[in-house]
Amino acid sequence: MAEAAAQLEEYFVTEDCIACDACCNDFPDIFVMNAEHTRAIAKEKSPIGKFNPWDIVTVCPVDAIKLVNLPMPAKPEGEKKVEAAPAETDNSDWERRWAAVRDRLEPQWERMKRYGMASSVDEEKDRYVVRFDMPAKVPNHRLKFKWGLPDDMPEYKASVEIHGGNVKIRAKLEDEKVKKLCGWVNSFPEGFLRELNFPVPIKSHRLNYDPETRILEVVLEKAQPEQQAA
Ligand code: SF4
Structure with a gap:
C-alpha cells in the first residue's frame, strides 16, 4: 500500500x-x-x-x-507560459502598489458595467435610447500591477446589429494588454452582448460615446408606419 x-x-x-x-x-x-x-x-x-x-x-x-509530497523535478527547458509583455515604464514597485489595494472590494456596479448590465432604455416619440455606463477601471489584480497595466479602462468598440425589432448591441475590449487579464480575473469578460426586443421595427442606429462620462448612447430610430408595413 x-x-x-x-x-x-x-x-x-x-x-x-x-x-x-x-x-x-x-x-x-x-x-x-x-x-x-x-x-x-x-x-x-x-x-x-x-x-x-x-x-x-x-x-x-x-x-x-x-x-507537497515529492520534490519538484528539474525545470524543463524554456517557459511554458508566456506572460503579458513587460511594463513599458518603471514598474519596480508593483508589489507595494498591489499590496495597498489588494483588500479593497470592487463596487458591484463596476462589475455590472463589464456585462453591459449597467444600462437603461428610454422610449421617445420616434426612437429608443439605450445608455450604457461603460467600465471605468481595470479591475485590481496582482497581474495588473505586475504587468504594469493602466488603472483607467481602455475604450470598448461598440457595434449594433438590427433585425426588425431585434437589436444586438456588442461592446468589445480591444486593448491587447488589458485583454490578457480577462482570463485571470473573475467577472471580467472581453466584452458583452445585449439583445433587446422592441415592439416596433428599428430602421437605423447611431452610436454616441462620451469619454468624459463614459456613457455609450445607442440611438435606435423607429421605422415609420409606412416603413413598418413595407
Ligand atoms: S484557481 Fe487559479 S489561482 Fe487558484 S490555484 Fe487554481 S490556477 Fe491558481
Missing part, C-alpha cells in the same frame, strides 16, 4: 488562490473549486508521469499550487 501511495503526486492550493479557475479547467481530475467559488481545492492525487508537475504549478498565475 505504501508503495502505491508513493506513485501519486499530492498537490495543495494555498490561500493565495484567486479563484481564476485555470487549474480546474486544465486539470479537472485534480482540482475543483470550493462551493463558495473562492478557492480551488486539490481533490485528487495524480499518478506520477501523467503530467509534468511544472505544467500544473505554472498554470497558476499567483503561484498558489504546490507539490
Whole structure:
C-alpha cells in the first residue's frame, strides 16, 4: 500500500488562490473549486508521469499550487507560459502598489458595467435610447500591477446589429494588454452582448460615446408606419 501511495503526486492550493479557475479547467481530475467559488481545492492525487508537475504549478498565475509530497523535478527547458509583455515604464514597485489595494472590494456596479448590465432604455416619440455606463477601471489584480497595466479602462468598440425589432448591441475590449487579464480575473469578460426586443421595427442606429462620462448612447430610430408595413 505504501508503495502505491508513493506513485501519486499530492498537490495543495494555498490561500493565495484567486479563484481564476485555470487549474480546474486544465486539470479537472485534480482540482475543483470550493462551493463558495473562492478557492480551488486539490481533490485528487495524480499518478506520477501523467503530467509534468511544472505544467500544473505554472498554470497558476499567483503561484498558489504546490507539490507537497515529492520534490519538484528539474525545470524543463524554456517557459511554458508566456506572460503579458513587460511594463513599458518603471514598474519596480508593483508589489507595494498591489499590496495597498489588494483588500479593497470592487463596487458591484463596476462589475455590472463589464456585462453591459449597467444600462437603461428610454422610449421617445420616434426612437429608443439605450445608455450604457461603460467600465471605468481595470479591475485590481496582482497581474495588473505586475504587468504594469493602466488603472483607467481602455475604450470598448461598440457595434449594433438590427433585425426588425431585434437589436444586438456588442461592446468589445480591444486593448491587447488589458485583454490578457480577462482570463485571470473573475467577472471580467472581453466584452458583452445585449439583445433587446422592441415592439416596433428599428430602421437605423447611431452610436454616441462620451469619454468624459463614459456613457455609450445607442440611438435606435423607429421605422415609420409606412416603413413598418413595407
Ligand atoms: S490556477 Fe491558481 S489561482 Fe487559479 S484557481 Fe487554481 S490555484 Fe487558484
